[in-house]
Amino acid sequence: MCPKKRGTLLLLKKNYFMSQNAITIESLEENLKVLARQRAIYSVLFIGAIIFIVVSGVGVANQYNAGSFTRGVENFFDYPADLFSDAFEAGWGWFGIVLSFIPALFETFSAAVFSTVVGASIALILCPLATINLSPNQVTVQIVRRTFDILRSFPELVFALILLYLMGKSIVPAIIAVTLHTIGAMGKLFSEAIENIDMKPVDGLKSVGARWYQIICFAVYPQVLPLVLSYSLLRLEINVRASTILGFVGAGGIGAYLTASLQWRYGDEVLAIMFLLVATITALDYFSSYVRHKLIGKISA
Amino acid sequence: MSIAVYDRKVSFQEIYQSVEKKAYYQKLTTLVSIGAILLYFVFSIIQFDLGSISRKWSPERASRLFLDTYAHKDHVVMNWKDTSKISVNFEGDYRYQYPSFPEWLERIGDGKDIAILTFNSGSKAIFRDDKIIFEQSKSEDRKFIFGIGDNGKPYAEAYDNDGNEKDLPNWIRVTESKVEVRPSLYERIQIYKRKVEVHRYEFGWKYFWFDFFSPLKDYSLPEALSLIFSNERIEPDKTNFELVLSEISDNEQWMHGTVLFSILETLLMAVLGTLLASLLGLPLAFLAAYNITPFKFIRFSLRRLFDMLRGIDMIIWCLIFVRSFGPGLFTGIFAIAFTDTGTLGKLMSEAIENADNKQQEGVKSTGASTILQHRFGIIPQIMPVFISQSLYYLESNTRGAVILGAMGAGGIGLQLLGAIRTGNDFENVGYMAVLIVLLVTVMDQMSAFLRRFLIGIEKN
Known part of the structure; x- marks a missing residue:
């Protein structure tokens, strides 16, 4: 992760070698001046480009936006204020509303858990085939890797919308879509993790005549298991969000209730669902970072 | 031990x-x-009642949709009451009516036979004023007759070469009101009480460059491009170059102009959102780091602000913004910017706190002011992390912007949702899906390239 070299350093090296035949202090200073000027030009260009993108982008956005920017800024607090006043009117009953959405939240959450477990298991089974140091042949490596790439680059939404159209409204299309995306994303991470393992246990098992699947089971998986668990937890968090969004376009769960409440403008219900979502995602965030720190501590120890 | x-x-x-x-x-x-x-x-x-997959999943419907993504079809419709009129139209849309019969449909004048339709496989459907005769070009050379019986119900009969009646094959389904014939994916005949409808499929996307009403509809793309360099104008008041461009972008079926513009919208959403997040997140991160800001109160409140921005999900921000800014780009831009300001702020403030303070002390020893100490002591250390994180977020926000679009922020996500909900333009869905995958892949490659160029991380 940690970067070692920087672009300017490379540039300096190149210029240094070019003028190597006569290194004097003057030539070095000259060189430095040229570099400083180049750098200044680059920074000005970079800042100019950023200002250009922001200004022209905001202009384009303002032109094609349904509402205007200034009015939007003025009205920004209206909607949250509406939500809170609705919830305040509901009084203590609001907590009852929160509780009433817990079954729907559980449905979305368990869909996310299920797709994470299935996706991670399939990715774990496939990823030894996608690593150069373990795969039986190079063609398999390329095929499996490209499959991961394709699965990863399709947003879940595309899969889910098509499946929803084919299978009718239920949570099953969301599960399939999220699982497919999870396979792609996890497959890539796992195969990268496997590429970096210590090969000594593999050689040891090979030397006693172990079969391929035995090598994978006893020399590869034990090394990557903590990483696999921590990635899976991270992925679970992402998948909870994803299945909520897919519920929003028709796949049931808490997302479906959210759409309904938004359309009926029941501010108290909207706020209750938002509260539940934020609470779940934050809790998962803390839980997964706690477990990951423990697991990673285990790896480094 | x-x-x-x-x-x-x-x-x-x-x-x-x-x-x-x-x-x-x-x-x-x-x-x-x-x-x-x-x-x-x-x-x-x-x-989850996963067993319902097998019940709900109809392979026929799926294969028809899949077929629709890479093939197009022409409808031939004949009314039993007035058999002299046979209408031929593209994809069953009454506006796309062919003015004359295409070459695969032959009109025969003599009495009972009205027209002969030749499918791609060589099979033939002969239209008569009281029935349809379907001849398969396979080795058996079988013959089928469909029509309306005396009781007013559609019927189907099958014959072999010698004229003996045979059992109906399983690709012919007869119900009270309809006979459905589907000998292969590319051929379909439906006989209703009042009319007969024949679908003839062909591989490929028709009218991809120029639509049905375009003056250029019979030109292929290379031909149209070579038109640009010719002197004769097709339309007197436009140059050929303008004509070709406007005809492509205003294509009614494929909507190239709209689709490309929505791709740009999605891209703009991701780029501007990430840019705003990094422009806001970096200064705030400095204010939230304990080795920069001495005031505990500011640090604490900024930390909680980051937690709030990060904890409220992007979709919820999107729902809030869509109320104030209306459906459009601002909604998406601000949803992305808010969430990522929180995430980047937290990450960067941690990076600043973890920065090596020896460099800062070195700069301090030369008598530099506090601002210069931070500029030359800390920023060079955190810059690579900052750039690479921003680029990672740009990458994932491109995906996110597609999804935000479907939830009301416009762009290609909304177009895709619309195309799927109409349910009969699956070639457009396929086209947009391909474009989305291309966009995501290009952004991935570009951010990887920029990361290598700016920070020079070698591939481990």
Whole structure:
């Protein structure tokens, strides 16, 4: 992760070698001046480009936006204020509303858990085939890797919308879509993790005549298991969000209730669902970072 | 450990037993966890009613949709009441009516035979004023007759070469009101009480560059491009170049102009959102780092602000913004910017706190002011992390912007949702899906390239 070299350093090296035949202090200073000027030009260009993108982008956005920017800024607090006043009117009953959405939240959450477990298991089974140091042949490596790439680059939404159209409204299309995306994303991470393992246990098992699947089971998986668990937890968090969004376009769960409440403008219900979502995602965030720190501590120890 | 073992003078047997015990427990844990996962699968299959997949999944419908993504079809419709009129239209849209019969449909004037339709496979459908005769070009050379019986219901009959009647094959379905014939994916005949409808499929996307009403509809793309360099104008008031461009972008079926513009919208959403997040996140991160800001109150409140921005999900921000800014780009831009300001702020403030303070002390020893100390002591250390994180967020926000679009922020996500909800333009869905994948891949490659160029991380 940690970067070692920087672009300017490379540039300096190149210029240094070019003028190597006569290194004097003057030539070095000259060189430095040229570099400083180049750098200044680059920074000005970079800042100019950023200002250009922001200004022209905001202009384009303002032109094609349904509402205007200034009015939007003025009205920004209206909607949250509406939500809170609705919830305040509901009084203590609001907590009852929160509780009433817990079954729907559980449905979305368990869909996310299920797709994470299935996706991670399939990715774990496939990823030894996608690593150069373990795969039986190079063609398999390329095929499996490209499959991961394709699965990863399709947003879940595309899969889910098509499946929803084919299978009718239920949570099953969301599960399939999220699982497919999870396979792609996890497959890539796992195969990268496997590429970096210590090969000594593999050689040891090979030397006693172990079969391929035995090598994978006893020399590869034990090394990557903590990483696999921590990635899976991270992925679970992402998948909870994803299945909520897919519920929003028709796949049931808490997302479906959210759409309904938004359309009926029941501010108290909207706020209750938002509260539940934020609470779940934050809790998962803390839980997964706690477990990951423990697991990673285990790896480094 | 080993010293303790020697001290107690344990026998090999005991060591062996303890090792065996450990291995036994390990095996037990593995088996139990695998069993638990399997149990969980069974539970989930019941909970989500996964068995319903096989009931709800109709392979026929799926294959027809899939066919629609890469093939186009022409409809030939004949009314039993007035058999002299046969209408031929593209994709069943009454506006796309062919002015004259295409070459695969031959009109025959004499009495009972009205027209002969030749499918791509060589099979033929002969239109008569009281029935349709379908001749298969396969080795058996079988013949089928469909029509309306005396009782007013559609019927189907099958004959072999010698004219003997045979059983109907399973690709012919006869119901009270309809006979559905589907000998192959590319051929379909439906006989209703009032009319007969024949679908003839062909591979490829028709009218991809120029639509049905375009003056250029018979030109292929290379021909149209070569028109640009010719002097004769097709339309007198436009140059050929303008004509070709406007005809492509205003294509009614494929909407190239709109689709490309929405791709740009999505891209703009991701780029501007990430840019705003990094422009806001970096200064705020400095204010939230304990080695920069001495005021505990500012640090604490900024930390909680980051937590709030990060904790409220992007979709919820999107729902809030869509109320104030209306459906459009601002909604998406601000949803992305808010969430990522929180995430980047937290990450960067941690990076600043972890920065090596020796460099800062070095700059301080030259008598530099506090601002210069931060500029030359800390920023060079965190810049690579900052750039690479921003680029990672740009990458994932491109995906996110597609999804935000479907939730009301416009762009290609909204177009895709619309195309799927109409339900009969699956070639457009396929086209947009390909474009989305291309966009995501290009952004991935570009951010990887920029990361290498700016920070020079070698591939490990």
